[in-house]
Amino acid sequence: SQELEQSPQSLIVQEGKNLTINCTSSKTLYGLYWYKQKYGEGLIFLMMLQKGGEEKSHEKITAKLDEKKQQSSLHITASQPSHAGIYLCGAGPMNRDDKIIFGKGTRLHILP
Amino acid sequence: DTGVSQNPRHKITKRGQNVTFRCDPISEHNRLYWYRQTLGQGPEFLTYFQNEAQLEKSRLLSDRFSAERPKGSFSTLEIQRTEQGDSAMYLCASSRVGQSMETQYFGPGTRLLVL
Numbered sequence: 001s002q003e004l005e006q007s008p009q010s011l012i013v014q015e016g017k018n019l020t021i022n023c024t025s026s027k028t029l030y031g032l033y034w035y036k037q038k039y040g041e042g043l044i045f046l047m048m049l050q051k052g053g054e055e056k057s058h059e060k061i062t063a064k065l066d067e068k069k070q071q072s073s074l075h076i077t078a079s080q081p082s083h084a085g086i087y088l089c090g091a092g093p094m095n096r097d098d099k100i101i102f103g104k105g106t107r108l109h110i111l112p
Numbered sequence: 113d114t115g116v117s118q119n120p121r122h123k124i125t126k127r128g129q130n131v132t133f134r135c136d137p138i139s140e141h142n143r144l145y146w147y148r149q150t151l152g153q154g155p156e157f158l159t160y161f162q163n164e165a166q167l168e169k170s171r172l173l174s175d176r177f178s179a180e181r182p183k184g185s186f187s188t189l190e191i192q193r194t195e196q197g198d199s200a201m202y203l204c205a206s207s208r209v210g211q212s213m214e215t216q217y218f219g220p221g222t223r224l225l226v227l
Contacts, residue, residue: 004154033215033216035218040201040221040223041220041221042116042118042203042218042219042220042221043155043203043205043218044218045215045216045217045218048215088154088155090154098168099145099147099157099160099168099170100155100157100216101157102154102155102156103154104152104153104154105152105153105154
């Protein structure tokens with residue numbers, strides 16, 4: 001079965017600094033989701049990447065998909081306290097009739 | 113678009129009791145998913161519906177678990193004879209089937225604590 005490994009498991013950065021979170025799949029990635037979760041709450045959709053080499057940005061968050069390496073990265077520029085939370089990557093379904101397989105998440109703390 | 117809603121948000125129960133959770137998806141979404149998330153882990157798939165048909169169930173979904181989506185709108189997840197290991201966040205998501213990879217939108221979750 002497919003597994004996703006996220007690194008680092010947790011991250012503490014000073015406000016204003018840049019950071020990167022990585023997600024590596026054990027199998028071919030047909031697509032990749034990034035979600036954010038605040039502690040004890042539901043998941044907020046950030047971005048979906050479907051093609052190798054695809055890169056998407058939303059505000060200060062950029063995500064890329066490297067199909068060959070079976071990896072995705074999420075980069076935050078000039079981090080803010082509002083960026084704190086758990087970032088989850090999820091492998092998209094091989095076909096449309098399937099579930100998302102999630103990594104364990106990266107816990108991000110922002111120091112003021 | 114009011115988003116996915118779940119009720120209750122929190123549930124505390126004693127071992128052996130039955131509990132039922134409700135999920136109301138985004139109105140035009142025909143797919144509805146249930147996931148379970150334990151502390152320090154990512155969400156794990158339990159089951160999903162397309163309209164009223166339950167199309168897949170995970171091995172995580174023991175005989176004590178049952179899910180329904182009777183009219184293809186809201187869904188319920190029932191756990192019978194709860195065990196302490198059932199304590200988790202239960203997440204519902206919905207999506208609309210289309211031509212490409214679908215985006216699943218999640219609700220706020222129901223946090224279950226079994227004493």
